Amino acid sequence: MEVDLHVTNRCNLKCNHCVYSSGEQIMPDITLETVKKLIPSFKKMDVKEVHITGGEPLLNQEIFGIVFELQKNGFLVRIQTNGILITNETAKKLKSNGADHILISMDGLENFHNNFRNNENSYNFAVNAVKTCLKNGLFTRVNTVVSRGNVSEVKSIMQTTKDLNVHQHSFFYFTPFGRGKNIKDSMFSLGEWKQIKDKIVQDAQEMNYLNRIRIQDVFHENDVDYSNSNICREDNCLILANGEVYHCVFFANSPYSLGNIYKEDIFNIWSGCSDLVNSIISKNSDKKCDNNLCGGGCSGMAYCLSGNILSCDPRCNPKNNIISNCIRKYKN
């Protein structure tokens, strides 16, 4: 089980694509005390990994204490950051407090990244953050969201991270949610994503870099057995900084909250949410897209694209054997 924990909704950037529209809604940060209270429940839920994100998690004043407490209790701790606040001292503290993985966002070459993230220095900050984390012995991964605006730069971004000698470089599918709705045409069809994946693999192979590359899986190919349809990933939950718990990113700030950690124990929220999750899953298995080939695809994307959680994911293309998968099945 993995938890995505938003320790803040504040952000020092205002990215065009931000799926959470971070910074728009004022929420108090998650405190160290709250994290300490969550830990026994996380253990009961068999949580193995906590993915600290936001907002910009390094804006949380208690971030080092939060990292320390989580790692002390045996969780793998991953921090997702834009890198702006990574100095030598920050990186040292992250390392000494037990952060396992640092994930740094780099969405393109300098111009694209700076424009996309609305800050003319954000690219330099990200590159320096990568160098600083590596120098301090942190496992360092770059995350790139691929959209129409940067797809032509993907090979050059790979070359950049290869030159930086990162441990891993992951490519993610752009989803038009949150502020991303304003640039919804940047989303690729699943057929296009297949071609992009193939091209990344081919380029990475030529660069002798494939072993460090990961690409988000967002579709199934060929025959999929939907008789036991279980499309949603069931071992991941999302806690926003205001304490609201969701089954996945696409339901963030939607009416499909499962509960709130300030009102109820996360263990109870998660154990009690199976009704909602099962209903999504079973409704999914009743859904029939073209030719009855598809189980309805990703409910989150269906909700995000049509506003109806029980509709079919419009990106499915069963005639071409490309069927949408739960976007969260890819473990990032």
Ligand SMILES: C[S@@+](CC[C@H](N)C(=O)[O-])C[C@H]1O[C@@H](n2cnc3c(N)ncnc32)[C@H](O)[C@@H]1O
């Ligand atoms: C929401 S940010 C929060 C952490 C941190 N502030 C950062 O920029 O990395 C987490 C990751 O989600 C990605 N992301 C944001 N909006 C997205 C979208 N619409 N589709 C796919 N990924 C998105 C970001 O690029 C980043 O790598």
